[in-house]
Amino acid sequence: MTRYMRTTAGVLVGALAAGAVAFTAPAVADDRQRGTERGRIVAVQPLRTLTTKDDVARVLAAAEFKTDEVRYGVDTYQLIYRTVDPAGQPTVASGLVALPRGGARELTTVSYTHGTEINRTDAPSMWRDGWAVGPALTYASAGFAAVAPDYLGLGLGPGPHPFLDVPSETTAALDLLRAAREFVPRAGHTLDRKVLVTGFSQGGTAATGLARALAGGADGWFRLGALSPIAGAYDARRELLPPWTTSHRRSTAATRATCWSPGTACTTSTTSRATCSRWTASSSSSTECTPARTSSRRCRPASTCCSPSEGGR
Template sequence: MNFSARRGLVVVLTAGLAASAVGGLAAHADTAARTHAATRADARGEVVSFARVRSMSAKQTRAWLASDGFDAEAVRYGVDAYRLVYRTVDVRKRPTTASGLLVLPRNGDRSLRTVSYTHGTMSYKKDAPSVTKDVWGPGAAVTYGGAGFAAVAPDYLGLGKGPGAHPWMHVPSETTASLDMLRAARNFAPRTGRTLERQVLVTGFSQGASAALGLARALQEGADPWFRVRAVAPISGAYDFGGTQLPATVGGKIPAKYAVVYASYLLTSWNRTHGLYRTPDEVFRRPYADRVEKYFDGTTPGAEMFQGLPGTLPELLTPRGQEMLRAPGGRLAAALRQDAAAVMGWAPRVPVRLYKISDDEQAVTGNTDRLAAAFRARGVRAPVIDVGDRVYEESRHLGSNLTGTALTARWFRTLR
């Protein structure tokens, strides 16, 4: 989840804002790293190329974050930010590449504690944290970097510099992309004279909240020989997609236009991954059947997609499409069960805090309550923390990222 009504789409689904002069943005041409065979299965996390994309003093960092509403109280240092392109695997475990953002503090420490931050929904490649020129996309990672952490923010598959379309709300590939970005950051850090400590503090917002839980679970279960999860703090996620979020989407509990975009993204993305329909006109009405898959292939700016879709679900979906979402069956039901199991079907053995905002108009707050109950049933105490009233671009959901990031940064600084 992650919609900006004024910008015209999910998160920052605009073409991106002009670089802030106060940010001292300095983009550099990608610098090729030494690589081996592109198809090697054991090359996951190998850095293919890198570029320094931001360099800011502490004062510049605070001003840059504040220009888009981020709380810069935790920022004590300047930052250097790098885009990494690295080797990973796609949804079918075939070799591919992805990109992500690594933000390092200018604090002189040689060994750095690591935060993994996974971002919210976006569909346009150029809005991803490692490539966008705005503040919103990389703002959380820069906050953690300015607080003294090595902040690692994957773009996910198919966004940023990654090939192909993004498999939206696909926790398994979000997990592998996040894990391999951690490995890439560890491989790259010595080039700057730094090393990453083994324990990882895991957080994420909206779509990234589910991704954060997937990564934390993988680390707890020993998916990497080096990294270990230290704590996890997801913010405003759609954790119970099938049981809570989807009924809210089709039942009128989120704004109609948001429902249209999320339903479109779900059906087109999950069709690529799970095979839900043969041709778009089975589930989408014309003229939208002719254009909707193009809207979500990574090449269409958010504002264009937002304007091109209708205002209500009945205008968008055929009777079959409407019934598919009202009463999921077959492959869609199986995919929803898989999603729920990946996010909620485990018991964290590390400190957990669940951040939410009341009256969330996108990722309805019942998702967080459902996750807390699932953890409680497994004997896990996971405090639910309401971030209070915060609105960003007319959205409480987006506002929760700003306050939730500030609260998470403060909590992570207390953990050793």
């Protein structure tokens, strides 16, 4: 993760408003109309109030976000709401809602799904640092209602986090939209039907799942307005989780450091062609090797090529 990526939220305001990808969704009965409690608010906790746009700009600048679109101060809230786990059983989750202090009464919603976090306290609604809340502050200060789900098992949600489980990321994001719609009238606003959907890394994949649900009419009120996912794990099964060999699993940290560096020589003393089974020789002399699967990566080792050992990336 580079600091450069932390400035992307400001750029997305214009892209989302313009409609990067648009869909038309049919109207169907939502889950609440089917008699469930999904999206119902359990608790609301006011978080920080950034009274003026200068207050917002200072927080964003400290986290290295762009401040070009800041127009309003922002009120932020943590919502705990009802949703379902990967097995479809009732549970609760938490998420961040950020609203502009000013502007129109009826707001268009931006749903931002965050990238991978390790600790519960790194989730958006926990407000551990400016990076976690920066996207929501960017959108809210530009005049949107911003919602950012923590996902299951992060923030104040119980149980483990089901990592890269798009169905549960989708339901957590969709049910936070429903909870936000229930909540925002208390803050003097309403939400229109259009939702602008974005996310980064793990959240890019989650955003795609939410967009698909909205486009398919999963909710009786909200409709997809635009989708702009960034750097998601869109083909994780084939590209990120190859069938590592037993020798890969036994690779040492020293071997891993030596191997995962295109252009670095890898000799039979540090690894073996069996270990590096994803790579094949591109010439009879084996002086240049390329990945067995299509890739732009190249390496020129002394005698053989190697790929990252398990967990080496």
